[in-house]
Structure formats: structure tokens, C-alpha cells
Amino acid sequence: MNAINITSTEILSDSWYTLKKISFEITANDGTKSTQEREAYDRGNGATILLYNRSNKTVVLTRQFRMPTFINGNETGYLIESCAGLLDKDNAEDCIKKETEEETGFRIDKVQKVFEAYMSPGSVTEIVYFFTAEYTNEMKVHEGGGLIEENEHIEVLELPFGKAIDMITTGEIKDGKTIMLLQHALINKLMG
CATH class of the missing domain: 2.10.70 (Complement Module; domain 1)
Known part of the structure; x- marks a missing residue:
């Protein structure tokens, strides 16, 4: 070395x-x-999660505006992503539980850490902690959408797992962390 x-x-x-x-x-x-x-x-470290429902074979993702993608050719600037957030002073598990409720409206108790990764190590210090969690409709405590005081305007999407996988190929999903989590779910047969 x-x-x-x-x-x-x-x-x-x-x-x-x-x-x-x-x-x-x-x-x-x-x-x-x-x-x-x-x-x-x-920009600090972050955490992301794939919410999945094994019996319905669905996943919960979000859609929000991302300025860097807009100035790099993403016509609308909107990306479909897995729920995510910066750790701030929280540990990764506490952070992702809080972000999940704020962004998607689902209150989850149990998460599974699957891996961690540097997403752009040539220029960004951030390491992202990746999680998965099963969800049910009973876990929905509000509509989600993010925090007004943080100027978040997040659309919550519940998609069939197969469609989400296809959206990688069609280019409708271009977010790296989301692709990694969806492929993890596919490889590890999280949908059964």
C-alpha cells in the first residue's frame, strides 16, 4: 500500500x-x-432502505426532484428512489426508521442491514448503509411525503416488484442505491 x-x-x-x-x-x-x-x-453518511411486502410482491419507493440530475440531462429532474436520509447524529438503524416514517408513512420496527457502500468514492466522502424491511398495510401511520420544514415534496410509490425490476432496464429507475437494493432483493429472493 x-x-x-x-x-x-x-x-x-x-x-x-x-x-x-x-x-x-x-x-x-x-x-x-x-x-x-x-x-x-x-455531506455526511447516509442510510437507505427497501420496503417490501412478500405476500403482495410489492415494494415501496419514492419520487422526488433532484437538481444535480436535472442539470445533467434528466428532463424532469425527478428520480424514483428507495427511501433514504442523512444520519445527522443518529446511528444508521435509528436514522432509517425515522426517515421511513417521514418519507413513506410506514412505521417499521425491525430492519435488516444488508451491506454498506461508498457511492462515489472519487469525489464524495459519504458511506451509505443499506437496509431492507418487510412492511404491511397495518404499518401505515400517515401518508408520508417528507417534512415541510425540510422542503421535502416526496411522492410515495407502491409498485409490483417485477415492474420495479423492469424499470431498471427501461431507465425509469436510474438511482444507484435503489438499483442495488432491488438487485439484492432479486438475488436473495426476498419475494419468495
């Missing part, structure tokens, strides 16, 4: 989240050293 020595860190932006420019010296295995610079966007 190469030895890394951070020589300086400069904050380029601290508005929505923090963008830093990091200068570092890297020593290769043969002993040669080079100086490099990278920018890293720190």
Missing part, C-alpha cells in the same frame, strides 16, 4: 455541505513520492 501524507486542506465551500481541496504526498511502493490535489465533498 502507498503511504499518504496530507499536507494541506482548504475549504472551498461550506454552504449546503462542505467542499474541500486536499493536497497530499503519496509514496509509491518503489519509494518515489509525488504531490497531488483532490477535491472531496463531505
